[in-house]
Amino acid sequence: MVYVTRKMHFSASHRLYNPTFEPEKNNLIFDKCNNLNGHGHNYTLEVTVKGVPDPETGYVIDLKYLRDLLDLHIVDKVDHKHLNYDVDFLQGIIPTAENIAVSFWRILDPKIVQGKLHSIKLFESDQNFVEYFGDPITIPIYTTVESN
Ligand code: NI
Numbered sequence: 001m002v003y004v005t006r007k008m009h010f011s012a013s014h015r016l017y018n019p020t021f022e023p024e025k026n027n028l029i030f031d032k033c034n035n036l037n038g039h040g041h042n043y044t045l046e047v048t049v050k051g052v053p054d055p056e057t058g059y060v061i062d063l064k065y066l067r068d069l070l071d072l073h074i075v076d077k078v079d080h081k082h083l084n085y086d087v088d089f090l091q092g093i094i095p096t097a098e099n100i101a102v103s104f105w106r107i108l109d110p111k112i113v114q115g116k117l118h119s120i121k122l123f124e125s126d127q128n129f130v131e132y133f134g135d136p137i138t139i140p141i142y143t144t145v146e147s148n
Contacts, residue, residue, distance in 0.1 A: 003118060004060045005048045008070050010079035013038040014095040019142045038082055044123040045074065047108065051115030061115040073107050092141040097124045099139050101132040109134065 016033035051060040083095040123129040
């Protein structure tokens with residue numbers, strides 16, 4: 001098995017809060033990330049596909065194809081956007097790096113047919129990143145998205 005990775009960058013803003021919490025509790029848990037008007041990150045996304053190289057091309061997956069797939073389905077949807085408001089597939093989800101990574105997996109996994117999606121690694125900064133390997137996870141969707 002060979003692991004092939006494509007790295008992408010995007011910039012986006014978000015606000016972390018749980019609409020079912022009182023403002024004090026949101027401040028306590030999310031602190032500066034709960035800033036009313038959001039705050040931004042320069043994200044780095046690493047998507048790894050595993051497989052056996054095709055005997056005729058030597059590719060597990062054509063990296064140009066993977067790049068175009070990521071541009072179309074992920075980067076174009078989130079780059080320079082507010083993740084709480086502008087992104088259809090994140091509506092009602094607390095947009096932590098964890099939940100964003102899982103959401104990206106759900107979009108990409110069925111679209112990768114050459115090789116198999118192995119991992120999604122999402123850096124919120126050089127110091128902080130999450131990695132997801134596709135284990136089943138339930139992410140709550142909060143229908144109340146009003147600020148509090
Ligand atoms: Ni943040």
